[in-house]
Amino acid sequence: MKNKWWHNKVAYQIYPKSFKDTNGDGIGDIRGIIEKLDYLNDLGIDIIWICPIYKSPFVDQGYDISDYYSIAPEFGTMEEFDTLLEEAKKRNMYIVMDLVINHCSDQHEWFQKALAEPEGEYADYFYFIKGKNGNPPSNYRSYFGGSVWEPVKDTDKYYLHMFAKEQPDLNWNNPKVKEELFKMINWWLQKGVAGFRIDAIINIKKNLEFPSYPPDGEDGLVRVTKMVEEVDGVGEMLQELKHETFDKFQAFTVAEVFNMKEDELAKFIGDNGHFSTMFDFSAHILTDGKNGWYDSKPLDFCEWRNVTFQSQQQCQGIGFLANIIENHDEPRGACTYLPDYAQNDAGIKMLATTSILLRGIPFIYQGQEIGMRNCKMKSIDEYDDISTKDQYKKALDADLSIEEALNACYAHSRDNARTPMQWSSKDNAGFTEGNPWIKVNPNYSDINVESQLKDEKSVLRYYQKLISLRKSEKYGEIFTYGDFIPAYLDHEKIYAYYRQLGNQKILIAANFSQNGIALKMEHTKTEVLLSNMDIAEPIGKTLTLESCQAVVLQVD
Template sequence: MEKKWWHDKVAYQIYPKSFCDTNGDGIGDLRGIINKLDYLKELGIDILWLSPIYASPFVDEGYDISDYYKIAPEFGTMEDFDELLEETKKRGMYLIMDLVVNHCSDKHEWFQKALAEPDGKYADYFYFVKGKNGNPPSNYRSYFGGSAWEPIPGTDKYYLHMFAKEQPDLNWENPTVKQKIYDMVNWWLNKGVAGFRIDAIINIKKDTAFPSFPPDGNDGLAAVSKMIDEVSGVGELLEELKEHTFAKQDAFTVAEVFNMKEDELREFVGESGHFSTMFDFSAECVAGNRTWLDTSPVDFHALRNAVFASQLKCQDICFLANIIENHDEPRGASRFLPDYAQNEAGVKMLATVNLLLRGIPFLYQGQEIGMRNCPMGSIEDYDDIGTKNQYTAALADGVSAEDALNACFHKSRDNARTPMQWCSSVNSGFTSGKPWLKVNPNYTEINVAEQTGRADSVLNYYRRLIALHKSDRWKEVFTEGRFAPAYQDQPSVFAYYRKVGDTCVLVAANFGVDSVTLPLIAPAEELLLKNMEAVKSIGTNLLLPSCSSAVIAF
């Protein structure tokens, strides 16, 4: 596989609204990110991905964009952005933006003009479709619940919104729309951004006949994703996007893709694929493919099998982007670790097996200190539109408020969006004002300041782990090395080899309650990293206590 500039990099997602507030309005800002660049550099980060900072009404926290060329005033100014870009480059870092082009905000100028003239040219920027017998054109349920069709006042038409009704879908069959999107993407690339994380991109291809499907719920609706699963031709749109934008400047692109067909992997992210890489959601799918109310622990064997299968499938085709958590998922420490492992040792163990997989590691803000899900007192404490809709639907189905709120604690996207925990002072040092979202009450114990000064902290372990991944001696094996599962007969062990040439490294972790002794393939040449002192390499045996991990070179 041809080596790319980004193959050996480590990336970090910033959720700007919750990262660092410098003006006391309770909302994080670009100035706050600038102030923390040295912290991120010391952590070992190369690529920063910013969740949307464009002008927006924030119905879906910035994923409803009203102007692609403006910075939301809540975050600062374009001058602030230019300074941020300059400062990242000074530190040898790269900045990528969030690209949201399946839909825009209903406050966008295009949509406002479309509403004003439902039969005019701007209506064709979206999907304005006649209803059937006084009903919507089809029975699609949006990703956020309820009909994916919204009536257009004064007409017999509806517009399509696969997400919230305030997020009308853009019509990618319209050449003018596509060109305007290309122009915008190139404008940001010419500004100096290194690339994009690309949101919900698989959804841009629609079956414009908009067929209905058999209902899959009590509401008589069918998931809109069914239409996406059935339609073909998205690859042509994606290749056009690449050719007109990304390919011109060797941009790094990481796609959010859930509905890709089985045989499309090489087309999407192979050497000549539409994108540089895409997120590996195999673990998220194991955890997420359950009902909202199912809060049982994630099955370890299903998790291990899914990750191993993904690694093996992809290693001759592409580099994936590996994640534990992001802005759309609960905290990994609360999600993937059993109760007895939800401690510092367990968090380090989870980090070890994830960060050394084949692919480019993506950290999410707060992951490096082991931030957890946040208990909320009531549904009013939540901000996320999806969480509120799920809670309301649960109550309508007869679920108690207590059980519905418990599900929110385990599943809500807001678990990842609570403010970054910088120190033990008021509001965790995130803001001097009132934070836009509740700060996790555990901030007095889990915060950057406390962990910076403690050698055995989660933060300092992440620093050592990233340094190992990027070190001159071991970078090649952790970047280019092949992946091979190990010790699959051990029911509580998550282990694999990374191999390149004569170099072989074992990454092993014990997710179980009891200690495990693993027979090694040879005496260890060097114990590169361990998450607790009790881990021992003795002769050709490796002793792994509960919740421990080790990285061994042979």
Template sequence: MNRKWWHDKVAYQIYPKSFLDTNGDGIGDLRGVISKLDYLKQLGIDMIWLSPVYKSPFVDQGYDIADYYAIAEEFGTMEDFDELLAEAKKRNMYIIMDLVINHCSDQHEWFQKALADPDGEYADYFYFRKGKNGNPPSNYRSYFGGSCWEPVPGTDKYYFHMFAKEQPDLNWENPVLRQKLYDMINWWLDKGLAGFRIDAIINIKKDLNFPDYEPDGPDGMVNCSKMVDSVDGVGKLLEDLKKHTFEKYDAFTVGEVFNMKADELAEFIGENGHFSSMFDFSAHCLTEGKRGWYEAGPVQFKDWRAAITNAQLTAQTCGFEANIIENHDEPRGVSRFLPSYAQNPAGTKMLATVSILLRGIPFIYQGQEIGMQNAIWNSIDEFNDISTKDQYRIARDAGLTDREALAVCNRMSRDNARTPVQWSDQPNAGFTSGTPWLKINPNYTQINVANQENDPSSVLNYYRRLIALRKSTAYKEVFTYGKFVPAYQHTDSVMAYYRETETQRILVAANFSKKPVTLNLEHPAKQVLLSNMEATDIMDSTLSDSLESATLPLRSCEILVLELE
């Protein structure tokens, strides 16, 4: 494998609206990001992914872009953005942005011109189609609920949107549109951007006949992903995109890909893949309900272990995946992947260690490094997220009571990840001096950066040690390029794996059970590199004795990182 500049990097996702507000309007901003660069550097971060900061009406929190060349005034100015780039560069840090090019906002100039002339040039930047017998052109349900087709006022046509009706899909079959998108991408890369996280990109390839499919619900519609799954040829579009943009800049790209076909991983992230990397969503897919969140059960440990293990074994045959516990579209990982008895600092550190020492690019989401958890939501009116409101409606239509539907949203809503970062125990968690745009998680008085800064045993300081270990001169090679080898898979509660090169072997072993377990070591131990538990003289001597006798005792929620012979 050719070594790339980004292989050994640790990335951090910022959702700017909820990161830090510096002007008191209740919305995070770019100046807030700039002010925390030293904090992120101390954490060990090399690369920052900014969720969208482009001009937008924020129907879908900035993923509906009205101007690809402008910064939303809520976040600041282009001068602020340029300063962020410059300050990051001073610290040897990289900035990547969200690239949202499957769709744009209905407020974008292109779409407004298309509406003004539904038979003109700009209409072909989108998918304008005539209806069938007074109905939409096909029976697709959008990702946010309701038909994918919206009437074009004053005509017998509809336009296509896989997300909200305010997010019309762009027609990637139009070479003029593609070139305009490429020009925009290159403009940002010329500015000094290091690359992009690429949103919902698999959706750009459409079946232009838009055929009907067998309905999958009582509404007579079918999830629009059925069409994405059924069409071929997205690779040709992705190669065209790479060739005209990223490849010329040696840019880092990480794809958000959900509908990739089973045998296509190498095409996406192999040596000459469409992207540098793509997110591993295998664990997150375990809580997908067939008809909605209300059918999603809790994550089972063995399923979670198998999902991560299989993803690791598959990815290392061809490239590097990006490993996440959570992001802006998912509930908090501590609340999702840990049993209730492990939703504490020890369990939080354990989950972090498993994820960050895997093979691939670690992505940390804002607040994850202090163990932020799901909030408690008392009413559907407290939520902002368009998808959550749709899922609440689906649950109610399925017969759930208000209380039951609300409980589902409490567990699954992506607003859980969007509550403002908890910087301190001061009012509004130190996020804003104004009224926050979304409620603050009430547990901010216990879980916050300021408290953890001063506590050597805190989750935050553990994250710092964990990342420092991954990046240390002695172990960077094995944690970057070492093989992933699963271990102790026969156990009921242990998640364990080796990272191995020809000269080093590291064991990462975690006990997810309520009860202690003891493992028989398969190789002699050299030293303990990291533990998530407070050491005591008694435990130190007990562990030393155990290692001498080739056994490894693990308390409940304990994880140990060992260097072995």
């Protein structure tokens, strides 16, 4: 692997709407991010990924962009964004923007022109396709439910939207569309953005015949990903994107990729791959139900450990994955990957240890570092997320009670990660002096940054130590470039692996069981680098781990 500037970095994801509000309107803003740069710097963060702050109607929380060159007034101004870039640079930190180029908003100038003239030039910026026998062109179900096809008024055509109907897909087969998008990307890179998180990018390649498939549900539709999985050729589009934009600036890119074909990993994140890295969603996929959130099964520990270990081994010698516990599209990791008895400070520190020291780029989501939890809502009206409302309806349609449907949302809703950041025990968790745009988790008086900064044994202080160890002069090389080697797989509730580089070897071991477990040590000499609990006795031939204990050991 060729060494790259971003290899040893730690990244942090900000959902700006919920991060920090400085003007009292209940919505987080750019000035709030600037205000907290020192906090992030002290945490050990290098790269800050900011979810969309472009002008948008916010049908899908900013992932429906109406102007790629403008900052949404809800978040601030372009001058404030320029200040953010300057302040980040002073602290040797990098700003990464969200890049949403599979689709735009139906309020975008291009789409408005297309609707005004369905046979004109701008109609070809999208997919305006004739229906079949008075029906839509095919039977695909959108990511948010319902058909992907929306009628174009006063015509026999439909337009394609793989997400919400307010998010029409852009036509990547049109050279003018690509030219416009490449120009926009380079504009942001020239401004000083260090790179992009790239949204839903594998969807840009379509089968232009839009064939129908056998339905997979009672609605007569089939998931649109079926078409994505069947079509070839997305690689050529991605290489052109990289060549025309990212390569020119040595930009860091992290892609949201689902439905990648098995043999394509090197093409995506190898030395000459389409992207710098991509998120490892293997664990999150295990939480999906067959028909929706309502029929998902409890997470099986061994299955979870196996898929994360498999991801680590598959990318070894090829490239780096971006490792996550949670993000803006997932519920809180503490509530997803920890059993009930482990949903405490010790368990959260244990989960952090196993994730942060994996091979790859650690991505921490806002609030993860203080152990924020899912937020129980009293009714569906308290949710804002479009996907949650769709899943709630699915549950009711499957004859679940209102309470059961709400419980499914409590376990899986994206809004769990979008409740305001808990800065203090003051009103509204110190997030805003106004009325927050979404409910604040009531547990903020117990879980907040201010109190944890004062407590050396807090989750936040542990995250600082963990990141410091990962980036330290003595161990930074092994945690960046060291091999990943699974360990103690014969123990059902032990999550353990080695990181090895040359003669240096480090064991990371965590006990996810409810009882203490004794592990036979394969080494005669050990040094404790970090533990989330006191080590009960000297480590000799046996390492005894209490329930929820994690240790990091240098071994001979």
